[in-house]
Amino acid sequence: LNLPPETFRYLRRVQFAETDLAGIVHFSWYFRYMEEAEHALWRAAGLTIERAGSQTGWPRVAAAFEYKHALHFEDEFVDALRIAAVGRRSIRYAHTFVRGETMIGTGTITTVHVSKRPGEPMKSAEVPQDIVARLQAAVRTAPG
Amino acid sequence: LNLPPETFRYLRRVQFAETDLAGIVHFSWYFRYMEEAEHALWRAAGLTIERAGSQTGWPRVAAAFEYKHALHFEDEFVDALRIAAVGRRSIRYAHTFVRGETMIGTGTITTVHVSKRPGEPMKSAEVPQDIVARLQAAVRTAPG
Amino acid sequence: LNLPPETFRYLRRVQFAETDLAGIVHFSWYFRYMEEAEHALWRAAGLTIERAGSQTGWPRVAAAFEYKHALHFEDEFVDALRIAAVGRRSIRYAHTFVRGETMIGTGTITTVHVSKRPGEPMKSAEVPQDIVARLQAAVRTAPG
Amino acid sequence: LNLPPETFRYLRRVQFAETDLAGIVHFSWYFRYMEEAEHALWRAAGLTIERAGSQTGWPRVAAAFEYKHALHFEDEFVDALRIAAVGRRSIRYAHTFVRGETMIGTGTITTVHVSKRPGEPMKSAEVPQDIVARLQAAVRTAPG
Numbered sequence: 001l002n003l004p005p006e007t008f009r010y011l012r013r014v015q016f017a018e019t020d021l022a023g024i025v026h027f028s029w030y031f032r033y034m035e036e037a038e039h040a041l042w043r044a045a046g047l048t049i050e051r052a053g054s055q056t057g058w059p060r061v062a063a064a065f066e067y068k069h070a071l072h073f074e075d076e077f078v079d080a081l082r083i084a085a086v087g088r089r090s091i092r093y094a095h096t097f098v099r100g101e102t103m104i105g106t107g108t109i110t111t112v113h114v115s116k117r118p119g120e121p122m123k124s125a126e127v128p129q130d131i132v133a134r135l136q137a138a139v140r141t142a143p144g
Numbered sequence: 145l146n147l148p149p150e151t152f153r154y155l156r157r158v159q160f161a162e163t164d165l166a167g168i169v170h171f172s173w174y175f176r177y178m179e180e181a182e183h184a185l186w187r188a189a190g191l192t193i194e195r196a197g198s199q200t201g202w203p204r205v206a207a208a209f210e211y212k213h214a215l216h217f218e219d220e221f222v223d224a225l226r227i228a229a230v231g232r233r234s235i236r237y238a239h240t241f242v243r244g245e246t247m248i249g250t251g252t253i254t255t256v257h258v259s260k261r262p263g264e265p266m267k268s269a270e271v272p273q274d275i276v277a278r279l280q281a282a283v284r285t286a287p288g
Numbered sequence: 289l290n291l292p293p294e295t296f297r298y299l300r301r302v303q304f305a306e307t308d309l310a311g312i313v314h315f316s317w318y319f320r321y322m323e324e325a326e327h328a329l330w331r332a333a334g335l336t337i338e339r340a341g342s343q344t345g346w347p348r349v350a351a352a353f354e355y356k357h358a359l360h361f362e363d364e365f366v367d368a369l370r371i372a373a374v375g376r377r378s379i380r381y382a383h384t385f386v387r388g389e390t391m392i393g394t395g396t397i398t399t400v401h402v403s404k405r406p407g408e409p410m411k412s413a414e415v416p417q418d419i420v421a422r423l424q425a426a427v428r429t430a431p432g
Numbered sequence: 433l434n435l436p437p438e439t440f441r442y443l444r445r446v447q448f449a450e451t452d453l454a455g456i457v458h459f460s461w462y463f464r465y466m467e468e469a470e471h472a473l474w475r476a477a478g479l480t481i482e483r484a485g486s487q488t489g490w491p492r493v494a495a496a497f498e499y500k501h502a503l504h505f506e507d508e509f510v511d512a513l514r515i516a517a518v519g520r521r522s523i524r525y526a527h528t529f530v531r532g533e534t535m536i537g538t539g540t541i542t543t544v545h546v547s548k549r550p551g552e553p554m555k556s557a558e559v560p561q562d563i564v565a566r567l568q569a570a571v572r573t574a575p576g
Contacts, residue, residue, distance in 0.1 A: 016308060016314075
């Protein structure tokens, strides 16, 4: 299977509690898998998306997934992740899921950078360019 | 707030386990809320989406959500659901989430009708017209 | 079925995402059901277990469940909850789950009262007697 | 920290969706972590707990956990698992969770072996001795 070039690959195995009575992974889990992969990319870049006591955050403003084939208990799959777009205040990630040669599905998540102070409403904030540079470097240098 | 007319309204309260360390409902939960509302619509129509031993099913082929405002622990909200499109083999549901006068977000889920026999791959199947008629009647006659 | 007298009854329907590939509710969900019932009791007592910005909390220190019969998709069941013990710094809740005349299982959760200030470790704190009195009154006056 | 000798060690990192508004891992997740470790042990033994189309299964009849310290987002921890008891029809697993030198908590899960045929109620079944032998060998030969 041709995975998109320059992707960060997150390897994951399906756990029992992620399946439903239809015998396959419940569709809501793909959103958690995408988030796990995104946070793994941040760690690979030497970052963490949530520093304790931090006054910034990255809430999600849009999420979507298209399902092609089902995942089953104990399947191993790869979520190949790339940065699809960087806006002034947002980052959009694109995800391609494969199990061996089988395309499982594709998805996107858009996050915005916000500042949050106790007792105040969240405000959107500019995306720090050094964070983008480090994430992009981690994608480029990822094995696979 | 003006909810779309002719919607089925699913009332729900946020539970503790649905929140994350950011203090708000985790974004993956909106997909479960949408599914809960859809299944409640089926029950209101005198149907169930999963009959034990049934050889048909309704897997999801696409799901998306756009987030406007966050939900918090113990918030009560409404998912106003309507049938946005009926294809030969698929149904698309559109969801609008509100908490009081606050728009929380909007989403869609597309399901396909399939037949599944033990030991055979799933095959897409035509959407039964009587099911569509009953779902639409349940939307029209829903209180609110 | 003889439910224990003087219990708070939490009515719940099984949702699709709570089932697993064995076709029954995943065993981890009973712990979430127990917590939902406990928080519903707090609301019935005019309380909330988590006030925004509060410097106290009720973390769980022990949880257990014994499973007798399975729950299935769309089953309606009751979690009958009572306060089993009140210690100086803890409350233990006992839960009995039934679906109609069928005993589903029993469980317990022990919570401790803690004070938490930003930047300091949590410390256990005395259980406020007025909270206990209000919870017990809510159990006694619960319908059913 | 002295982990029990002869344990199977399952290494896991806390994911964002596993936290709650208190900023720590939700207590229900420890039951899923225990199950993940158990299934990893089965795989290490060259087995799977759920063969597609199998007419046997291992439902849980009891589960318990005692919480000592909290886990936080991105923490790495070990679940050290051993077979605590083998009955004629059941296996009980004992779990010890540690993060570095910190004891996080301990738990047990008891599973029974059952046969299940379509359209018939589940019946308990004898525990196959070769499965026990392979699980115990996998515990003994586990690294660490």
